Amino acid sequence: MSTKALIPPQQAPSWKTTPAEILKQAQDLIDRAKSLDDELASVESPSIANVLERQAQFNNANALLENQLTFQQHVSEDKEIRDASTQAEKLLRDFGIESQQREDVYKSFQTLLDTVVLDQLAPETKRYLEKTVREYKRNGLGLPVEDRLEVKEIQKKLSDLSLKFSKNLGENTEYILFTEEELEGVPKDTVEQFAKVDGKLKMTFKYPDLFPVLKFAKSAETRKRAFIGDQNKNADNEHLLVEAIKLRKQLAKKLGYETFSDYVLEERMAKDTKTVKAFLEDLKTKLKPLGLKERDVLLQLKKQDCESRGLAFDNEYYVWDNRFYDNLLLEKEFQIDEQKISEYFPMDSTIEKMLEFFEKLFNLKFVEQLESKSTWHKDCKQFAVWNEDDKASPQFVGWLYFDLHPRDGKYGHAANFGIAPGYTKEDGSRSYPVTALVCNFSKPTAEKPSLLKHDEVTTFFHELGHGIHDLMGNTKYAKFHGTSVSWDFVEAPSQMLEYWTWSPNELKQLSSHYKTGERIPDDLVAQLVKTKHVNGGLFNLRQLHFGLFDITVHSSEEDIDLTSFWNKLRQETALVANGDTVSKGFQSFGHIMGGYQAGYYGYLWSQVFAADIYYTKFKQDPMNTANGVLYRDIVLSRGGSRDEMDNLKELLGREPNNEAFSKELGLA
Incomplete structure (x- = not known):
C-alpha cells in the first residue's frame, strides 16, 4: 500500500x-x-x-x-x-x-x-x-481531618515551588560575554552563531552555546567562567529547592514515613531507601578505582598540554577541565574529530535513516506531514506513525512531533513529552497517542545544515526511545499508557536504544556526509566505537554525584547545607576539584524538582535492565525484527498495566541480572 x-x-x-x-x-x-x-x-x-x-x-x-x-x-x-x-x-x-483529598x-x-x-x-x-x-x-486519606488539611497545604506549596523552579529554567536569559581571543579553539560555526554585545560575543547557557565552549576553549579561565556561570545561573531557584526539601520532609512525616525517600520508593521497583543507597554506594566503590586511573591519564594530558603552551601546571584536575581534556584525549589517542564526524550526520538525513531503523525493528511506518501540518511552531516536524505487522493493511499508531532547535523561552534540555495517551474508548475503538520530542540541537546556517555531534545522535535515539514507548502503548486505560511505568524503569527502553548508536553497522547505515552523501569511513567508525567507554568511570561517577545528592537530601533527618554538600560530594564522588570556586548546580537540577525527587538513582538502576535486554536480544543481531516485535509487544505496549519485573522475566526467559551492565562499565 x-x-x-x-x-x-x-x-x-x-x-x-x-x-x-x-x-x-x-x-x-x-x-x-x-x-x-x-x-x-x-x-x-x-x-x-x-x-x-x-x-x-x-x-x-x-x-x-x-x-x-x-x-x-x-x-x-x-x-x-x-x-x-x-x-x-x-x-x-x-x-x-x-x-x-x-x-x-x-x-x-x-x-x-x-x-x-x-x-x-x-x-x-x-x-x-x-x-x-x-x-x-x-495522599493522606485515612488520616484525621486536621492532618489531611495540612497534607493538602504542603502538596499545594510543593506544586507551586516546582512550577516556579521550572519556569525560571525555561525563561532563563543569562549569558556571559567573551572576546574572540578568549574563545580561541571553539569551532568557527559555533562562534559565528553568537550574537555581539558591546563588541563582545554572547554565550548563552543553552547547550549549543555552552558545550562547545567547555569542550574546545583553550583558555582554562574561559572554561571556568562558562562552567561556573552555568552552575550558578537561576539563583532564585536555591531557596525554592531548600523550601521544597523541607516541605517534603514534613509531608513524609505526616503520612507516616520516616523520610521522604521512603515515601517515594514504596512505589518504585527499588522499594526502599536502604536498597537504593546500597546500590549507589556499591557502584561508587566499584567505579572509583577505574575513575582514579582515568583521571590520572587526563591529568598527565593536562600537564603535557600546559607545558606545550608554556603554561603553569598545578597538578589539579578541575571540574571545568573535564570536557576539554576528555575531548583532547579522544582527538589524540583515538583520532576522534568531533566536528569531522558531525559532517556525516546532517539532521534531516539522520532523522530519515533513524526512523528507518525503527521501521525495521518494530514493523513501523513514519509518514511526515508536509502540506497539512498541525504544529505549535513552523520548525516542528510532524509524523503519522503506522504499524505494518500486516503490510497490506497498516494500522494507525499515533502522532509524533519533533521540535529540535533552541529559541527564547523554550524548554532548555532534551525530553519527550507525552501529549495524549492511547486508550480503549467506550465503543471498543482506539484513541491514539500523541507524543513530542523537544530538543536543542544547533540550527542550520546559510553554509551548512544542522550537523549532529555523535553524542547528540545518541541523545536523539534516547529521547525517541521514550517517544516510541509512548506510541507503542496499547492499554485499556490512559493511566497505564506507554511511559506510565515505575520511575526507576522508565529510562530503560530509551537507554537500550542508545546501543544502536555504538553498533558499527548501524552507525554506518545512519551516516551520510552532508556534501557528498558518502557513508562514514570504516576506520572512523572503528575508532569512534573504541571510545564508548573511554572515561566511562568518570562519567558514571558524575551520575552518582547527582544520584547520591538527591537520595541523601531526601533521606536525611538533619537539615543539609546544599551548597557545601553539593561541592564536597562532587569532589569526593566525581573526582574533580572545585578549585577556589563554590558552585550551585542544584539550582538547575530540574529533575529533582520535577518528578525525579528521591528518584535520580533510576538513571543508573534502569541501565541494568537496558544492558540485559540488549545483550540478550539484540547484541548479536541489532536489527532482528522478530526480537524487536517481541520486545515491543511484551515491554513497550503493556506500559504500566503489568508489573515491570514480570514483563522482563517473560522477555528474557529468566530473572534479570547485572552481568551485562558490569561488562558495559568495564567491571567484569
Missing part, C-alpha cells in the same frame, strides 16, 4: 489557541472533574461500571486537553501563552490535590475494593482499582 493511501483515522491536535482560551479550558476541565467527583461520591452501591469505569473514561477522554494546556509553557513562542499555560498547570495541579470519593473506591471479587476482574482493571485506592491513601 502506498503511503499516499494512508489516511489517519484520528486528526492531529490543533495548536491554535489564545491565553484566554487556555485559562477558560483549564477552568472548564476543573469544573467537569469536580462534577464527576460529586457523582462518584454519591453512588450508593459502588461497582466497576459506576465508579471505576466512570473515572477512567473521564481521565481517558480529557488527558489530551490537560497535557496540551500544560505543554505550551515549554514550547510556545508567545510569552503570554507560556504564562497562561503555567497558570493553567497551577490551577489543574491545585485541583488535583483537592480531588485526591476527597474522602467521599475515596470511600466509594475503598468500598468497591472491599466488595468486588478481585480475581474475577480483568488484570488491568484490578491493577487500576488497587493503585487508585493506594494513591488516595498516599
Whole structure:
C-alpha cells in the first residue's frame, strides 16, 4: 500500500489557541472533574461500571486537553501563552490535590475494593482499582481531618515551588560575554552563531552555546567562567529547592514515613531507601578505582598540554577541565574529530535513516506531514506513525512531533513529552497517542545544515526511545499508557536504544556526509566505537554525584547545607576539584524538582535492565525484527498495566541480572 493511501483515522491536535482560551479550558476541565467527583461520591452501591469505569473514561477522554494546556509553557513562542499555560498547570495541579483529598470519593473506591471479587476482574482493571485506592491513601486519606488539611497545604506549596523552579529554567536569559581571543579553539560555526554585545560575543547557557565552549576553549579561565556561570545561573531557584526539601520532609512525616525517600520508593521497583543507597554506594566503590586511573591519564594530558603552551601546571584536575581534556584525549589517542564526524550526520538525513531503523525493528511506518501540518511552531516536524505487522493493511499508531532547535523561552534540555495517551474508548475503538520530542540541537546556517555531534545522535535515539514507548502503548486505560511505568524503569527502553548508536553497522547505515552523501569511513567508525567507554568511570561517577545528592537530601533527618554538600560530594564522588570556586548546580537540577525527587538513582538502576535486554536480544543481531516485535509487544505496549519485573522475566526467559551492565562499565 502506498503511503499516499494512508489516511489517519484520528486528526492531529490543533495548536491554535489564545491565553484566554487556555485559562477558560483549564477552568472548564476543573469544573467537569469536580462534577464527576460529586457523582462518584454519591453512588450508593459502588461497582466497576459506576465508579471505576466512570473515572477512567473521564481521565481517558480529557488527558489530551490537560497535557496540551500544560505543554505550551515549554514550547510556545508567545510569552503570554507560556504564562497562561503555567497558570493553567497551577490551577489543574491545585485541583488535583483537592480531588485526591476527597474522602467521599475515596470511600466509594475503598468500598468497591472491599466488595468486588478481585480475581474475577480483568488484570488491568484490578491493577487500576488497587493503585487508585493506594494513591488516595498516599495522599493522606485515612488520616484525621486536621492532618489531611495540612497534607493538602504542603502538596499545594510543593506544586507551586516546582512550577516556579521550572519556569525560571525555561525563561532563563543569562549569558556571559567573551572576546574572540578568549574563545580561541571553539569551532568557527559555533562562534559565528553568537550574537555581539558591546563588541563582545554572547554565550548563552543553552547547550549549543555552552558545550562547545567547555569542550574546545583553550583558555582554562574561559572554561571556568562558562562552567561556573552555568552552575550558578537561576539563583532564585536555591531557596525554592531548600523550601521544597523541607516541605517534603514534613509531608513524609505526616503520612507516616520516616523520610521522604521512603515515601517515594514504596512505589518504585527499588522499594526502599536502604536498597537504593546500597546500590549507589556499591557502584561508587566499584567505579572509583577505574575513575582514579582515568583521571590520572587526563591529568598527565593536562600537564603535557600546559607545558606545550608554556603554561603553569598545578597538578589539579578541575571540574571545568573535564570536557576539554576528555575531548583532547579522544582527538589524540583515538583520532576522534568531533566536528569531522558531525559532517556525516546532517539532521534531516539522520532523522530519515533513524526512523528507518525503527521501521525495521518494530514493523513501523513514519509518514511526515508536509502540506497539512498541525504544529505549535513552523520548525516542528510532524509524523503519522503506522504499524505494518500486516503490510497490506497498516494500522494507525499515533502522532509524533519533533521540535529540535533552541529559541527564547523554550524548554532548555532534551525530553519527550507525552501529549495524549492511547486508550480503549467506550465503543471498543482506539484513541491514539500523541507524543513530542523537544530538543536543542544547533540550527542550520546559510553554509551548512544542522550537523549532529555523535553524542547528540545518541541523545536523539534516547529521547525517541521514550517517544516510541509512548506510541507503542496499547492499554485499556490512559493511566497505564506507554511511559506510565515505575520511575526507576522508565529510562530503560530509551537507554537500550542508545546501543544502536555504538553498533558499527548501524552507525554506518545512519551516516551520510552532508556534501557528498558518502557513508562514514570504516576506520572512523572503528575508532569512534573504541571510545564508548573511554572515561566511562568518570562519567558514571558524575551520575552518582547527582544520584547520591538527591537520595541523601531526601533521606536525611538533619537539615543539609546544599551548597557545601553539593561541592564536597562532587569532589569526593566525581573526582574533580572545585578549585577556589563554590558552585550551585542544584539550582538547575530540574529533575529533582520535577518528578525525579528521591528518584535520580533510576538513571543508573534502569541501565541494568537496558544492558540485559540488549545483550540478550539484540547484541548479536541489532536489527532482528522478530526480537524487536517481541520486545515491543511484551515491554513497550503493556506500559504500566503489568508489573515491570514480570514483563522482563517473560522477555528474557529468566530473572534479570547485572552481568551485562558490569561488562558495559568495564567491571567484569
